[in-house]
Amino acid sequence: MKKFLKLTLILTLGLFFVACNDDATSSKGFTKSGKAGSLSVTYSSDKPLVVGDNTIKVLVSENGKALTGAKVELKIFMPEMPGMPYMEEVKSMTADGDSYSGNVNFSMGGTWQVKIFIEKDGKKYKYSSSVIL
Ligand SMILES: [Cu+2]
Numbered sequence: 001m002k003k004f005l006k007l008t009l010i011l012t013l014g015l016f017f018v019a020c021n022d023d024a025t026s027s028k029g030f031t032k033s034g035k036a037g038s039l040s041v042t043y044s045s046d047k048p049l050v051v052g053d054n055t056i057k058v059l060v061s062e063n064g065k066a067l068t069g070a071k072v073e074l075k076i077f078m079p080e081m082p083g084m085p086y087m088e089e090v091k092s093m094t095a096d097g098d099s100y101s102g103n104v105n106f107s108m109g110g111t112w113q114v115k116i117f118i119e120k121d122g123k124k125y126k127y128s129s130s131v132i133l
Contacts, residue, residue: 028048029044029045029046029047029048030044030045030047030048030049030131031043031044031045032044032129032131034127034128034129035127036060036116036118036125036126036127037125037126038062038125039060039061039062039067039118039125039127040060040061040062041058041059041060041116041118041127042058042059043056043057043058043059043074043114043116043129044056044057044059045057049106049131049133050106050133051106051107051108051109051133052105052106053103053104053105054103054104054105054106055101055102055103056074056093056101056102056103056104057096057099057100057101058072058074058093058099058100058101058102058116059098059099059100060072060099060100060118066098066099067118067120068095068098069095069120070100070118070119070120071092071117071118071119071120072092072093072100072116072117072118072119073090073091073092073093073116073117074090074091074093074102074104074114074115074116074117075088075089075090075091075114075115075116075117076088076089076104076106076112076113076114076115077089077112077113077115078108078110078111078112078113079113084108087107087108089104089105089107091103091104106133108133109133110132110133111130111131111132111133112130112131112132112133113128113129113130114128114129114130114131115127115128115129116129
């Protein structure tokens with residue numbers, strides 16, 4: 001009987017770890033990248049994007065080297081739809097080590113257009129993307 005309890009306990013713990021692992025896999029974050037002229041842009045979140053607040057990190061690089069000291073703005077917008085006005089939010093991102101970060105609020109589910117504006121030494125770059133929530 002004691003042996004049986006031990007086995008049950010081991011199996012239960014095993015399942016617990018498997019469940020935790022699954023959870024870690026399904027809660028992996030969001031990341032998307034592309035080009036803005038000669039620059040490479042990656043924007044990401046440690047957690048999957050949700051309706052509401054999201055902490056978004058933007059990494060800009062040129063020839064494989066992080067571009068620091070730039071002015072980075074992230075704009076999200078959703079075109080007008082029947083029964084719903086045009087919505088947009090523009091956020092100035094704050095320098096955060098080699099990247100830039102800021103809080104972005106998606107006010108509803110659906111497809112959002114994402115533009116990232118980068119300005120450095122008088123040159124302007126734009127990266128266009130979209131996300132579906
Ligand atoms: Cu909408």
